[in-house]
Amino acid sequence: MAKVLPLTPHEFSKIRDLLVSVCGIDLKSDQDYLVETRLTELATEVGASDFGDLHRLIVADNVLLSRVVDLMTTNETLWFRDDSCWLTVKEKFLPEMIAQLENGQQKIRVWSAACSTGQEAYSLAMLIDEEVTRLGKPQLAGRFEIMGTDISSGAVYLAQKARYDGFTVGRGLSHQRRDQYFTPDQSSYLLNDDIKSRARFQQFNLMESFASLGKFDLVFCRNVAIYFSKEFKEELFAKIADTLVPTGRVLLGATESLFGLKTPFVNDSYGNGVYYRVGVK
Amino acid sequence: MSQEQLKILVVDDSDVLRRIVREALGVIECEVFEASDGKKGLLALAEHPMDLVILDWHMPEMDGLEMFFAMKEQEKLMSIPVIMLTAEDHKESMLTAIRSGVRHYLTKPFTHEDLLARVVQVLRLDQK
Numbered sequence: 001m002a003k004v005l006p007l008t009p010h011e012f013s014k015i016r017d018l019l020v021s022v023c024g025i026d027l028k029s030d031q032d033y034l035v036e037t038r039l040t041e042l043a044t045e046v047g048a049s050d051f052g053d054l055h056r057l058i059v060a061d062n063v064l065l066s067r068v069v070d071l072m073t074t075n076e077t078l079w080f081r082d083d084s085c086w087l088t089v090k091e092k093f094l095p096e097m098i099a100q101l102e103n104g105q106q107k108i109r110v111w112s113a114a115c116s117t118g119q120e121a122y123s124l125a126m127l128i129d130e131e132v133t134r135l136g137k138p139q140l141a142g143r144f145e146i147m148g149t150d151i152s153s154g155a156v157y158l159a160q161k162a163r164y165d166g167f168t169v170g171r172g173l174s175h176q177r178r179d180q181y182f183t184p185d186q187s188s189y190l191l192n193d194d195i196k197s198r199a200r201f202q203q204f205n206l207m208e209s210f211a212s213l214g215k216f217d218l219v220f221c222r223n224v225a226i227y228f229s230k231e232f233k234e235e236l237f238a239k240i241a242d243t244l245v246p247t248g249r250v251l252l253g254a255t256e257s258l259f260g261l262k263t264p265f266v267n268d269s270y271g272n273g274v275y276y277r278v279g280v281k
Numbered sequence: 282m283s284q285e286q287l288k289i290l291v292v293d294d295s296d297v298l299r300r301i302v303r304e305a306l307g308v309i310e311c312e313v314f315e316a317s318d319g320k321k322g323l324l325a326l327a328e329h330p331m332d333l334v335i336l337d338w339h340m341p342e343m344d345g346l347e348m349f350f351a352m353k354e355q356e357k358l359m360s361i362p363v364i365m366l367t368a369e370d371h372k373e374s375m376l377t378a379i380r381s382g383v384r385h386y387l388t389k390p391f392t393h394e395d396l397l398a399r400v401v402q403v404l405r406l407d408q409k
Contacts, residue, residue: 033372033375036376036379036380037378038385038386040379040380041385070398074392074395075392075394075398077394116394117394117397117398153401153407153408154397154398154399154400154401154406155394157401158308158394158397158398158401161309163308164308165307165308165393167304167305168308168393168394187303187304187307188304
């Protein structure tokens with residue numbers, strides 16, 4: 001395979017402008033090395049002779065663009081990340097959702113919008129399992145539909161496998177839950193089929209239209225918007241607002257907020273947990 | 282290349298790091314080989330055909346970049362993909378490695394999710 005020529009300042013400027021305008025990834029002026037170190041592999045694979053060539057290919061191909069976004073961002077997640085968020089889900093949202101199901105709603109749909117390797121979606125599946133079991137209503141678990149999406153096809157592949165190493169399984173997961181929901185297999189842990197079957201995953205780019213996803217009762221959009229420019233964040237949250245049912249909510253990462261952004265959302269809180277719902281128009 | 286037959290060589294002078302990476306790679310059910318420096322890494326490559334090398338930079342005897350260049354000189358080894366996983370985070374070093382043909386460059390501390398997602402992509406497991 002032919003070598004890709006080193007990134008020039010002009011090419012960096014073009015790729016930087018493209019990343020901020022199309023996907024909202026806002027690189028600093030001294031982060032040229034990030035473009036070269038993370039995108040050379042892709043440039044080689046698609047036969048680009050230099051980064052100007054890669055820029056032309058990215059502009060013409062959305063699939064390629066989503067791979068660029070994947071390579072420029074970081075995959076990191078843990079089980080039950082942020083206590084206050086999960087306390088809100090357990091004590092505020094789930095009792096309401098269970099009541100909705102008992103009052104005739106067919107299903108509750110939840111979206112983990114940047115699911116990485118699946119921990120957030122599966123944490124929710126475990127929590128639902130615990131709550132419906134505690135209430136003596138295990139049949140309700142199957143009426144929660146959990147969807148996880150991520151821009152990284154590698155992360156989605158790993159989420160679908162639902163197999164985690166000892167270190168990863170220990171990040172945020174109690175021994176009790178580990179023993180209850182996982183089966184050890186050599187040095188890894190396999191998530192039990194019952195919980196695994198309650199979430200499905202697909203590769204998805206948050207830059208695309210959300211129309212194909214349907215409506216959701218709850219959206220987790222945590223620690224993903226941090227990479228994006230103000231304009232892209234506003235566009236992202238406007239699209240999320242459109243995917244919500246009228247009573248729908250959004251959860252952000254513990255250190256994130258919509259403060260200073262023009263969005264249709266108002267915030268609300270439960271204990272230390274903050275969540276967002278669409279305000280009255 | 283069936284997934285059961287995947288062979289990955291981890292070259293790092295830290296026993297702890299090699300153990301952590303070995304454990305992380307257990308998720309994709311591959312066979313993991315270990316070496317503690319570049320020279321031992323090349324010996325391991327001479328004995329077993331590998332699908333991927335995960336390579337530290339700073340090691341005694343022969344460092345990671347030297348091992349990588351030695352691989353590039355051998356027809357049998359030159360096409361084996363290499364992911365560098367190192368504490369070396371100088372911009373010039375990263376660029377040197379990538380411009381020389383290293384497929385991905387990850388700096389320590391790293392997340393298992395990031396390492397595995399890159400491994401899956403390099404080995405194209407997500408396309409099978």
